[in-house]
Amino acid sequence: MGEDVPAQEFTRADRTRHREKVRRNLDVFAKMLREARFDTDDPMTGLEVELNLVDERGDPALKNAEALEAIADAAFQTELGQFNIEINVPPAKLREGGLTTFEEGLRRSLNDAEARSATVGAHLVMIGILPTLADGHLRPDSISANPRYRLLSEQVLHARGEDIAISIRGPERLVTTAESILPEAACTSTQLHLQTSPDSFAAYWNASQAIAGAQVAVSANAPYLLGKELWRETRIPLFEQATDTRSEELKAQGVRPRVWFGERWITSVFDLFEENVRYFPALLPIVGDEDPMVVYKAGGIPSLAELRLHNGTVYRWNRPIYDIAGGVPHLRVENRLLAAGPTVVDIMANAAFYFGLVRTIADDDRPLWSQLSFHAAEDNFHTAARDGIDAQLFWPGVGQVPATELVLRRLLPMAREGLAGWGVEASVADRLLGVIEGRCLTGVTGATWFTGRMHRRADMDRYDALRATLLEYREAMHTNEPVHTWD
Template identity: 75%
Template sequence: MGEEVAAQEFSRADRTRHREKVRRCLDVFARMLRESAFDTDDPQTGLEVELNLIDSAGDPALKNGEVLENLADPDFQTELGQYNIEVNLAPTALRDGGLGSFETSLREDLNAAETKAAEVGAHLVMIGVLPTLGEGHMTPSTLSPNPRYRLLSEQILAARGEDILIDIAGPRERLSATADSIVPEAACTSMQLHVQTSPDQFADYWNASQAIAGVQLAISANSPYLLGKELWRETRIPLFEQATDTRSEELKVQGVRPRVWFGERWITSVFDLFEENVRYFPALLPITEEEDPLDVLESGGTPDLAELRLHNGTVYRWNRPIYDVAEGRPHLRVENRLLAAGPTVVDMIANAAFYFGLVRSLAEAERPLWSQMSFSAAEENFHVAAEQGIEARLYWPGVGQVSATELVLRRLLPLAARGLDEWGVDPAERDRLLGVVEQRCLAQTNGADWFVTRVDAREARGEDRRTALRRTLLDYRERMHTNEPVHLWD
């Protein structure tokens, strides 16, 4: 969720001072893009995974503090809800066996975490939305004690001026509920992929990430239930969009942009995104540091741009621009934030391989895909895929409407393979991981499809919904630990 902040209140003067500082940071960032040497020598990739905690019965376990204390591992961090934790893997270059390194590291970390969590009566589950959550878990009492989360919740509710409405209509069922905090956001657990790029290539990598977002969601959906209701195949998408919405109904009608959004246009520079964030969105956490970024830059240093980075962290783009500093050098990353966690480590690394390969192939193509496709078509693909999952039909240039699985099998897997070759990935590793995606498409199944099918079967045998969800989740967790990809389950 980002950097920790102390509990505090903000005055009007604080907000004015912060706005001026953010704009100063933006001006310095623009100058850096023209003049500074960004770290592009050996592009790194990164991976973060958010996890759920359950008890032995399959219900949420509000024990992240105890689990993290027991782990005592800086790679694991707190998350928004007390039933969440997050693991961050060390960045790596794909040419150095990076995908295999991610897979090995993630399995080792999760096995160690499971052992420590079990000592306090909790177990790990990787799934986009924990299906056994109840309304009692959607209250402020389940927020983690980190002051950042309560402060964010207070600021979002204050900006909105009323309770948050969650209203999601699925093909068969509908959920309508209200919340007096942002705790519904804690139900959304994802994997986040990072790809480092140069300032000159950033726009191409971001545009490519936007163009393939719908395809990613369709083949990897893993969040079909919320509060006992069967909703979208990737319910995380509408849930996250609504749980952090600072707009009242009147502001929505006026066309004010949401803080969680797909965007509205293809870009020509990373600056476009940071500038839009500053122009369209008031600060939620107007914390101002002492650093003068211009003085730092003119003295030969690399400014932290703390205010710009903090503000950027509270605008929740599905593909987020990242400015960061490592070992005194600035760098840029695209953070791909739209995929659910799970079902297994190998499924997630296969999703990562597909993304890293496809985004490079498209970003470096002679004729950009986004010159052949409207931005609104990419956005429609995104939401259709979130709703329909593996059965989605998407628009693709030169093809028209096509099933997501056919598109992947016939067109996109070869492009992803070519991109992984350009990254320097070993061919055997490339084929193994992309083979998981291929077989998933051939079997027409993903995590969401598997889960719904099993719950339907249990209900057909006479189980009530809550029992069916809990027992299916326990089956899911057992299979998750085998690390067999989901298309081989049953």
């Protein structure tokens, strides 16, 4: 959820000062893109995974503070809901065995964390939406203790002027309201980070947008919310609605949502930051003392704190990141559209598919986005979220095609080529991309496995069936066998 901020109230003057300061940040950022040296020589990749906490029965365990104290590892952090935590895996270079390093480190950390958190009655589950969540778990008193979360929730509701409305239609329909942004906490994701140069950022971001539908189709893992079977990746519409600051009237006027796919291909990373400032009022108008222009002219690296904090409250599915490491600025694409789980090997297969495919597409002499309309890419994304691995996607040169056919015939070879370009060993690429291939051949993802099990339990009470299926899921999760092999 981003940087910690203290509890506070904001005045109209605060918002005016913040607008002026964030625009000054933007001016300095533009100057840095023209003049500064960014860290680009040996790109790093990163990985974050959001986790759910459950008790022995499979119900949500509102114990993240106790779990984090028991885990006692700085890599694990709090998240919005008391039933959430997050792990930040140390960054790595793909050419130096990064995928294997991620996999081994994540398994080791999660196994250790599970053993420790179990002592306080909280077990870890990697799934896009915890299916046993009920209305009572999504009330304001379930927000984590960090003041940032309550402040952000208050600001979203204040901007909206009314309760948040959730309406999702799948095989079943859910219509409900919320008096906080806590439904967002139901969305637990895997976030992939890819460092890139200013010159190549636009190509990598455009490529990430173009393949979003294919990514979601083969990784869907969030079919249930509040007892209802909805989209195969219900996280997508839920997240879009749970942090929507727009009233119905503002939606009708075409005001852009804060959870946003975007509306056009870009030519520079500056396009995204500039849009974020131009289109979205500040939710957290906090102003620091640093004058970024003074720092930059003196030879320093400005933090651009206001711009970064504001950027963190605009939830693009592929988000631009400006950061500083070792005194050197760098840029990253943060790919935020994948669900957590089902297993570590499934997560790493999703990562290999993304890192490989995005490189091949970004490096192509004839850009994919010159052949694919942005509207078609967005349609693919939402179609895949709704239908999962059964989705029909549009692709240049072939038209509408089953997602499985598209991935098997076109995208997996491209992903394998891209991983070779990153310097990933062929055996590692074959093993991880083989997991994606297996899902396509069997038609099984986390979402289809879970709904299949639930349909066999159709004669049970719905929440009893969800608990039983989740406990079965959790047991299989610990085997680290890919989900398409669970049956």
